Amino acid sequence: MDDLKKIAPKLSSVKKGNPYRVPGNYFEDFYARLEPKLHTEGADKKKRQTTFIRLLKPVLGLAASITLIFLIVYWPLSRFDTSPVAQNNFYPGQNEKNEQYSILVDELDENSLFALLENNLEDGNYSDDELIGYLSTSFDEYELFLESDKKMKNEK
Amino acid sequence: MHKSDRELIAGLKAGEMQNHAFQMLVEKYQERLYWHIRRIVLDHDDADDVLQNTFVKVWKNLNNFREESGLYTWLYRIATNESLTFINSKKRKNMFPMSELSDYLVDNLEADPYFDGDEIQEKLQKAIITLPEKQRLVFNMKYFDNLKYKEMSKILDTSVGALKASYHHAVRKIEEFLSKIED
Numbered sequence: 001m002d003d004l005k006k007i008a009p010k011l012s013s014v015k016k017g018n019p020y021r022v023p024g025n026y027f028e029d030f031y032a033r034l035e036p037k038l039h040t041e042g043a044d045k046k047k048r049q050t051t052f053i054r055l056l057k058p059v060l061g062l063a064a065s066i067t068l069i070f071l072i073v074y075w076p077l078s079r080f081d082t083s084p085v086a087q088n089n090f091y092p093g094q095n096e097k098n099e100q101y102s103i104l105v106d107e108l109d110e111n112s113l114f115a116l117l118e119n120n121l122e123d124g125n126y127s128d129d130e131l132i133g134y135l136s137t138s139f140d141e142y143e144l145f146l147e148s149d150k151k152m153k154n155e156k
Numbered sequence: 157m158h159k160s161d162r163e164l165i166a167g168l169k170a171g172e173m174q175n176h177a178f179q180m181l182v183e184k185y186q187e188r189l190y191w192h193i194r195r196i197v198l199d200h201d202d203a204d205d206v207l208q209n210t211f212v213k214v215w216k217n218l219n220n221f222r223e224e225s226g227l228y229t230w231l232y233r234i235a236t237n238e239s240l241t242f243i244n245s246k247k248r249k250n251m252f253p254m255s256e257l258s259d260y261l262v263d264n265l266e267a268d269p270y271f272d273g274d275e276i277q278e279k280l281q282k283a284i285i286t287l288p289e290k291q292r293l294v295f296n297m298k299y300f301d302n303l304k305y306k307e308m309s310k311i312l313d314t315s316v317g318a319l320k321a322s323y324h325h326a327v328r329k330i331e332e333f334l335s336k337i338e339d
Contacts, residue, residue, distance in 0.1 A: 008331035014280050018300070019273025020194055026204075027190070031182050034208055038178075038215050 158184040161227040168218055178218075182211055185228070188301075189235045195296045196239040198285075199264045206242050210235045225310065233311045236293065243289075261285045283333035287326050294319055295326035 005012045135144065159167070159180050167177025189210060194203040213234050221230055247257050265271060265281055273281065284292055293312065297303045305316045312319070 004327065008327045010334040011280070011327060011331050014276050014334075015274070016300075017277075018191065019271055019277040019281065020191070020200075020268075021270050021272050022190070022200060023270070027187055030186050030207075031179055034182065034211055037208060037212055041212055041216060 165221075165223060165227060168221075174218075178215060181214075181227075185231050186211075189231060192232065192296070192301060193235055193239050195284075195300060196236075196293070197242055198261050198281075199268060200270045202242065202264075206238050207235070209242075210238045213238065229307065229310045236311060240289070258285045279334060279337055280330070283330040286333060287329060290314075291322050291326040291329070294322040295330070298323050 139147070159177075164177055164181050164184070167173045167180065170177070186207065190203060190207050193206045193210070194200065197203050197206055210231070214231060217234075221227075243257070246260075250260070262282055262285055265278070265285070271278070271281075284295060287295060290312075294308065297308050297311075298305075303311075305319050308314075308319050309316050314322075
């Protein structure tokens with residue numbers, strides 16, 4: 001206070017009382033005037049909540065129906081695997097090998113590829129064991145007998 | 157006989173006692189909050205509106221009240237914010253620049269049937285009106301409500317140092333204003 005007198009003598013000379021007043025019984029009646037506002041606010045709050053739930057209900061219903069349809073129809077169907085076994089149960093490395101092969105072929109020029117194929121065809125020297133193996137897996141005994149009989153008749 | 161803040165808070169948290177506890181809270185703090193608001197908005201009808209809005213806001217946000225901030229500090233903060241919102245909305249609505257807003261407040265003061273101050277008190281009120289918003293708040297809270305800087309710091313979310321500086325500037329400006337008028 002002494003500080004105030006030093007720095008602001010004019011201000012410190014002003015009477016510090018409250019110059020304002022209020023209408024009679026203002027504070028006594030204040031709560032009675034406030035109460036209806038509080039109830040309105042409470043009702044509004046409830047109303048807002050009800051409206052929100054009312055808006056949300058159809059959306060929730062739709063979401064529940066879609067989930068139900070999914071569970072009843074799609075999910076049991078997905079349990080039965082109708083695709084061919086071969087499509088799903090291929091040898092894992094197979095595709096990889098094919099890819100590597102196709103990359104190799106793509107990189108070769110036409111002349112080199114044909115030369116390679118020609119070499120394979122011309123190279124017709126097979127050992128007896130390889131021939132017997134091939135014949136025994138590709139023909140049965142009756143066919144072999146008929147073929148050898150035909151050959152003998154032709155030689156005669 | 158007013159209940160203690162602790163009793164009031166306990167009552168506000170108990171569902172069936174809430175209405176009664178809230179009435180107790182209003183009766184305990186209405187006067188102090190009213191005068192704080194009145195010093196910001198000046199006009200009685202405006203202060204009445206703002207006070208009602210303040211308590212409606214308190215009622216709506218009872219669940220958000222954190223006990224560590226202190227009930228009075230919390231109420232004071234809401235009242236301050238509501239008063240400033242009111243002044244700013246008035247400014248926006250009437251597109252007042254800052255100087256015209258203080259003219260509007262001076263007019264309010266001069267036309268106020270509920271102002272009983274003498275000439276020098278009126279001059280002081282006019283001097284306060286010319287202060288920037290923050291300085292006006294700080295001056296009123298310190299000079300009239302005798303709030304401590306620490307309490308003000310919690311209410312206005314400003315450091316004690318900044319509040320001291322604001323008060324000092326406000327006092328200087330008011331002294332200057334009063335001296336000019338006398339000359």
